[in-house]
Amino acid sequence: MINIITALQCEARPLIEYYKLRGNARHSAFRCYHNDEIQLIVSGIGKLAAATATTYLAASTLGATSCAWLNLGIAGHANKATGVPLLAHKLIDNASEQQWFPGIVMPISCDIDKPEQTYHKETMVDMEASGFYAAAARFQSCELIHSLKIISDNQQQTLEQITEKTTTAMINDNMATIDSIINPLLELSSQLNTIEQVPAEMYDFMAQWHFTTYQQNELRLLLRRWYALSLTNKPSHHDFATHTTSKAVLNAIKHFLDKQPISFNTKVIQ
Amino acid sequence: MHRLIYIEEEVADHPRTKEICERFPKATKVYCKYYGEVFNRKGQNFRLQKQQPALILARKHKKHVLNAPDGYGIGGRHNYYFSHMLNCVYDCRYCFLQGMYRSANYVIFVNYEEFQQAIIETAALHPDEESWFFSGYDCDSLAYEPVTDFTNHFLPTFSQLPNAHLELRTKSLQIRTLLKLEPIKNCVVAYSFTPETISKALEHGVSSVEKRIEAMFKLQQHGWQLGLRFDPMIYQEGFEEIYKNLFEQIFSRLPVDSIHSVSLGTLRTPKVFHQNMVNLYPEEKLFAGRFDENRGMITYQKELEEQMTRFCYDQLMQYIPQSLFFACTPPE
Numbered sequence: 001m002i003n004i005i006t007a008l009q010c011e012a013r014p015l016i017e018y019y020k021l022r023g024n025a026r027h028s029a030f031r032c033y034h035n036d037e038i039q040l041i042v043s044g045i046g047k048l049a050a051a052t053a054t055t056y057l058a059a060s061t062l063g064a065t066s067c068a069w070l071n072l073g074i075a076g077h078a079n080k081a082t083g084v085p086l087l088a089h090k091l092i093d094n095a096s097e098q099q100w101f102p103g104i105v106m107p108i109s110c111d112i113d114k115p116e117q118t119y120h121k122e123t124m125v126d127m128e129a130s131g132f133y134a135a136a137a138r139f140q141s142c143e144l145i146h147s148l149k150i151i152s153d154n155q156q157q158t159l160e161q162i163t164e165k166t167t168t169a170m171i172n173d174n175m176a177t178i179d180s181i182i183n184p185l186l187e188l189s190s191q192l193n194t195i196e197q198v199p200a201e202m203y204d205f206m207a208q209w210h211f212t213t214y215q216q217n218e219l220r221l222l223l224r225r226w227y228a229l230s231l232t233n234k235p236s237h238h239d240f241a242t243h244t245t246s247k248a249v250l251n252a253i254k255h256f257l258d259k260q261p262i263s264f265n266t267k268v269i270q
Numbered sequence: 271m272h273r274l275i276y277i278e279e280e281v282a283d284h285p286r287t288k289e290i291c292e293r294f295p296k297a298t299k300v301y302c303k304y305y306g307e308v309f310n311r312k313g314q315n316f317r318l319q320k321q322q323p324a325l326i327l328a329r330k331h332k333k334h335v336l337n338a339p340d341g342y343g344i345g346g347r348h349n350y351y352f353s354h355m356l357n358c359v360y361d362c363r364y365c366f367l368q369g370m371y372r373s374a375n376y377v378i379f380v381n382y383e384e385f386q387q388a389i390i391e392t393a394a395l396h397p398d399e400e401s402w403f404f405s406g407y408d409c410d411s412l413a414y415e416p417v418t419d420f421t422n423h424f425l426p427t428f429s430q431l432p433n434a435h436l437e438l439r440t441k442s443l444q445i446r447t448l449l450k451l452e453p454i455k456n457c458v459v460a461y462s463f464t465p466e467t468i469s470k471a472l473e474h475g476v477s478s479v480e481k482r483i484e485a486m487f488k489l490q491q492h493g494w495q496l497g498l499r500f501d502p503m504i505y506q507e508g509f510e511e512i513y514k515n516l517f518e519q520i521f522s523r524l525p526v527d528s529i530h531s532v533s534l535g536t537l538r539t540p541k542v543f544h545q546n547m548v549n550l551y552p553e554e555k556l557f558a559g560r561f562d563e564n565r566g567m568i569t570y571q572k573e574l575e576e577q578m579t580r581f582c583y584d585q586l587m588q589y590i591p592q593s594l595f596f597a598c599t600p601p602e
Contacts, residue, residue: 089274089300101300101308103315104274105322112274112298141315188318195317195552221548228558258560261507264471 001193002068002185003057004040005050007128010164011073012042014172018179029056037186039067047093047131054135066192068144068185069136072178074152074167075126082157083170085110085177086124088147093130100133103143106184110148110177124149144188148181150174199223204237209246219246222253229260272297274324276308276375286380287327290417294325304328309356309373317550319374320361325417330379334388338404344458344497344531344596346435348401350392353408354379354420360410360441361474363556364502367408369543376409378418386427393434403428406439406460413442421447429454439499441476443485453493458530460497461486463520465512468504472556479516483523490528501535501598503578505559505570513582521589532590534582535598536575544568 006012009031015021021033021040030053031042039061043053050071061067080086089112091100104112129147136145150170153159171178202223205211211219226235235253243249275297281287282301291299302308305328338349356377357367368374379385393401405411405424415421421438428436436457448459464472466479477485486496498520506512539547541563548557561568569575579597586595 089298090302099302099307101276101302101311103319104324105318108273137313141313141318142311143315143318192315192318195550221552224552225558228553228555230555257558260558262555262559263506263508264468264504264555265506266470 001061001065001189002038002070002182003054003061004038004182005043005053005057005069005071005128005132006040007043007045007050007073008164008167009042010167011171012040013168014175015040015072015178018175027056027060032057038182043128043132046127047129047134049131050128051131051135054132055138058136058139066144066189066196067140068189069132069140069146070182070185071129071132071136071147072171073126073128073149074162074170075124075129075149076153076159077124077151078122078155080124080151080154082151082154083173084151085174086149086151087112087181088124088129088149091129091133091147092123093134098130098134100130100137101142102133102146103141104146105143106181106188108181108184110181124151141192144185144192146181146185148178199227199235201235201237205240205249208237208241209243209249211246215246215250218250219253222250222257225257226253229257229262231260272325273322274298274300276300276302276305276324276326278305278326278328279303281327281329281380284327284329284380286382289419290325290327290378290380293417297325305377309371309375309377312372314372315550316368316371316374316546320368323357324375326375326377327380328377329381330384334385335392335403338402338407341535341598342404342407343402343598344437344533346400346402348396348399349404350401351404351407352385352389354382354385354405354424355409355414355418357408358410359413360476362476363472363474363547363551363554364504364537364539366539366543366547368550369539369546376414378414382423386424389427389434390431393431396433398433400433400435402435402437404437404439406437410440410442411438412440412444412448412459415442415444415447419447421451425451425454425457428456432456437497439497441473441482443477443481445485445489448489448494449492453495455495458495458497459486459489460499460531462499462501463516464500464502464504465509465516467512468506472504479519483520487523490524495530496524496528497530498532499535499598500582501533502537503534503582504537504556505574505578509578510581513578514585517582517585517589526590526594529590529594531596532586532594533596533598534579534586536569536579538567538569541566541568 016033019038021035024032033040041053041057043049152162240249240252272294279301305326335350335352338351343349437460439460441462562571
């Protein structure tokens with residue numbers, strides 16, 4: 001799953017069409033769109049709006065799967081040509097001088113640079129990235145939070161020349177690059193979900209006995225151990241039906257797992 | 271190949287920074303005030319970063335030389351370690367680094383000269399005694415040699431300190447520099463081993479046992495003293511056979527008179543690090559076995575530890591004299 005934040009509707013439009021995103025009427029605070037893998041929110045201009053929209057999206061999907069985050073939009077640059085896509089490797093909030101460093105572990109097909117809020121040599125200038133990153137970093141690790149900007153203005157072609165139409169066109173022209181960032185981020189979030197996945201049998205156990213929050217964590221770890229041992233039988237609450245308390249169930253599972261042989265030979269243990 | 275190199279502003283113009291950056295001409299350079307901003311920050315995933323680690327070039331300001339932990343030594347009274355690098359190019363599932371650090375990025379401290387000065391000063395604290403310096407605690411001593419040029423810079427320091435000993439602990443085949451240099455008496459090149467089956471399952475990116483033995487053979491022919499480290503010993507059902515085979519394989523190739531020391535150690539990880547490691551790799555069989563907690567350390571059951579240690583010790587005694595053996599066990 002990936003959450004995308006754009007400031008403007010004209011930045012969002014090419015993504016809505018390309019990924020066939022549907023409007024979500026459930027949300028009234030922001031315009032939101034989604035398909036099975038992507039959620040998009042139009043935040044409005046500025047870092048406060050970006051932070052608010054990011055938090056809103058995170059809160060509305062809290063407890064669900066681990067998501068990647070992408071802030072997509074246009075930015076200025078002192079000397080890069082317009083239309084060039086750049087992925088941020090460092091974000092600086094000029095007001096607070098706070099800095100963030102996205103962790104770039106996925107393959108990328110564009111240059112990388114850093115956005116700020118005023119023109120500097122070799123830096124992008126934008127209005128949302130720092131607010132977006134500060135908020136998203138509360139919910140996800142840095143490898144899954146990125147900011148991709150298309151250069152819309154520079155010292156030769158200034159801000160005044162940007163229109164909704166040119167913005168949409170610039171995003172549209174870079175859809176292949178955008179897609180090449182989104183796909184590996186989806187892959188990374190999928191990897192993280194697999195790592196964090198709760199064994200499905202946990203819910204059967206919880207329906208049968210009452211586990212405290214601490215015990216639920218213990219149960220999760222034990223069921224993960226079960227799978228790590230590559231045992232031929234899956235964990236089933238039926239096998240522990242004789243136990244009346246959750247504590248007894250946990251002890252029985254632990255006792256069973258402690259007795260299992262460990263082998264790193266490539267053959268599966270029978 | 272690194273895509274990103276983070277550089278502390280303070281070392282941006284350091285000659286070693288420039289040399290290292292020249293090795294990665296396509297990498298984007300990102301400047302930071304202090305390496306901890308990138309390396310120590312919250313909200314990082316070690317496992318995801320390990321797929322594409324960045325390089326961080328920094329200056330180590332203090333504590334260049336530290337006391338080695340209890341049980342980390344080969345008989346000396348004064349044991350120290352120093353880390354010119356943090357993190358390892360290998361990905362060994364039992365390694366405590368993945369539980370200790372938030373980041374899988376590699377940090378290289380480029381101010382080697384300050385480490386060397388600290389080593390000289392520390393050795394001078396024991397003018398009439400021997401002191402040991404271990405370089406492979408927070409990293410593999412040799413694995414990043416083509417980038418760090420570590421041995422070329424640090425061996426000359428030790429060649430002038432006859433009462434100070436250096437242990438290079440490694441699983442690496444990067445021995446080109448050592449084969450070009452004149453061996454020094456106070457340096458031991460110590461290789462870590464687990465049996466091949468375990469190595470294939472848990473030591474990702476590490477060369478085969480056979481290739482490591484061949485590297486050791488070349489080093490001993492050149493005159494370097496060798497160390498053998500079976501630390502940690504990893505349990506599996508029928509461990510006796512695979513460890514027996516490993517010892518046979520090693521000692522059939524390496525003459526005992528080239529061996530400086532052999533050590534055995536059991537698997538032991540601070541509880542917090544162990545929990546982090548299990549959360550990072552919940553599907554890992556290594557962590558699915560039975561473990562006990564003993565004074566904040568996660569270990570195999572006491573009886574199992576004793577059984578493995580006794581067996582491996584008895585086997586080793588068939589090949590080496592007692593005087594070469596050291597147990598890496600923290601005091602009770």
